[in-house]
Amino acid sequence: MNKATQLLVLLEENGDEIVAIESVVDTRDYEEGPDDKWVPIPGSGDKRCCDRCGRNHEIHWQVTVKDSGGKKESRVMGGGCAQQMYAVIDTKEVKSLASASISIKKMETQLAAYKALLDDYKKIKNTVERQSVPDIEEHPPEFSNLIKTLKIKVGQDKYIQDGVSKSQKESDVRRDLVSRYHDSKVLDVIKQKYSGSIRIGRFKKPQLLGLLFNSSLENRLVSNIKPLERSLDKQRTKLDKLQKSAVKG
Secondary structure (H helix, E strand, O other): OOHHHHHHHHHHHOOOEEEEEEEEEEOOOEEEOOOOOEEEOOOOOOOEEOOOOOOEEOEEEEEEEEOOOOOEEEEEEOHHHHHHHOOOOOHHHHHHHHHHHHHHHHHHHHHHHHHHHHHHHHHHHHHHHOOOOOOOEEEOOOOOOEEEEEEEEEEOOEEEEEEEEOOOOHHHHHHHHHHHHHHHHHHHHHHHHHOOOOEEOOEEHHHHHHHOOOOHHHHHHHHHHHHHHHHHHHHHHHHHHHHHHOEOO
16 A cells, blocks of 8 residues: 555544645646647646645645644645535535636736837837937828828838828828838837747737727727736635635634
């Protein structure tokens, strides 16, 4: 009989039982898969030997165990062993605890990825905006309601342009052209740097970048970050309530 089996037999002979779930923590790292789902990286977690069965696990259940004499101590177990030793909660409740812990880790990883991309975007944008801008060229108006057409070169035979109408201030049109020039250069840098390695919402990066204009990358990231933060707070509250309810005696 190995040590793990001896420990299991000893625990059950002594009538030990779990009287509280202190915490449930998913220690694994996650990455974004090809189907837009965040999945655990095999073997990336902190492997811990279960105090009940001796098997290694990466989702740690910190529990309070009381022996037949009333003595309490803290132990770390896997979800299966925790459920077997804790008669008050059923399988559904154990699964809810594990599910909340896994959801939290996924959301934390996703949120960190979005925030890192947003920070990087801001740094790239700041660098680009400090660079010199090509001269804005003036051309004859392309339509009868325009005074002139303004163009700025962004690449080989590639221009951004806009017309100045009688109701507009030319300075405003010029300022908008410079802003669009910066956005174009920022997107070029991001495309080269990431090459579609991160998804934002349902869009893969190259698809998303093709739709972006006038700082909409920043807006899109922020619009994903804020609801994700709210969902993460809700999951943490849910896990906290589940853990508090999993207490007896």
